Amino acid sequence: MIYVTGDCHSEFQKLGSDRFPEGKSLTKDDYVIICGDFGGVWYGEEDYTRRKTEDYWLDWLDEKPFTTLFVDGNHENHPRLAGYPEAEWYGGRVHKIRESVLHLMRGEVFEIGGKRIFAFGGAASHDISDGIIDGDEPDWRRQAMFMELEGKIMYRVKGISWWEEELPTEEELAHGLERLAAYDNQVDAIITHCTCTTLQNKLLAEMSHPDRLTEYFEMLRKSVEYDKWYFGHYHEDVDITMNDVLLYHTIRPL
Ligand SMILES: [Fe+2]
Structure with missing residues (x-):
């Protein structure tokens, strides 16, 4: 079983058994995917007290019956994320934050639970x-x-x-296209933090500032076949179309 939810910003209580009772009967071969702004890897080396709290919550997640996956959002400490050990995992690359807390790296395709999932984090603040x-x-x-x-x-x-790595490099964008091409541009689901320019304009109206990532997603929306595209970033729960879903508090099956 795969569940998907929106931004956490280091507050993971919604994954506790009172608010997510389904989680109790899951196993490590079941997954909860967070659509960016995970926030569990945030503080600098010198912030010893808050790093201890952070470790507590990362261990708490690791002790849950399920595996937690996330794409990065804009509100992540990107250099620290990049410092975690990298591993190959179900067809794509991850940063191993804990044994069962994994950062899905940008532009990777994962085959998990019978689903083919394209992950691409990042967003402009x-x-x-x-x-x-x-x-x-x-x-x-x-x-x-x-x-x-x-x-x-x-x-x-x-x-x-704030870190400038919130937006992807040209290499990361190109890598995503290569990986999608290897799957004939067909996936079951896409997981990102922001959405494409058209949908962002719809959500934010005059507050929307398209950028190279929303434009990249615009291109993918036209060239990639997908059943569902889940994203976060805009702090609302809205089914924008049958296929494009903005998540925040909701935890729903993929
Ligand atoms: Fe956020």
Whole structure:
């Protein structure tokens, strides 16, 4: 059995047995896929106390009866994710965060539970309209304080709460096309964090800023055959079309 859900932002309580009772009867050969903004790998090396809390929740997930899978969103510490051991897993590459907590890397096709799934994480942040402060600058905390005093709270700090790797490289985009071509551009499901330009425009109207990833997904939407495309990022639960589904709190069978 494969379930799919939306953003967690390091809050995994929705996968607990009170809110997800189905999880109790699953096994490690059953999967819950999070559509980005996993958030369980976030804090820097020096943030010892919060790293301990993070470890607690990663172990908590690992101890669940099922296997947790996720694509990355924009709100992930991408350099830390990239530091986990890489492994081949059911046809694609993963970062092994724990034995049964796996990051599905960008542009990979996985064959799990009888389903062929294309995974491609990443997204452009929408909460940076007041700017990005460089976390390498010695006075970044002071800059942040002044921003907040001016009422500018839509900012993030590069290397602390924002990473440019939120958007894919050309190599990652090309890799995705190659892997899809190997499967004749036919998959059962696509799992991403953001969606294509057309659907993002529909969801966000004038707040939508198309980027190279939404444009890439636009192209895939026309060239790839899929039954379901699940994505997160926009913090709502909406069946946009019969095939394109935005998830947030809901946990549903794939
Ligand atoms: Fe999010």
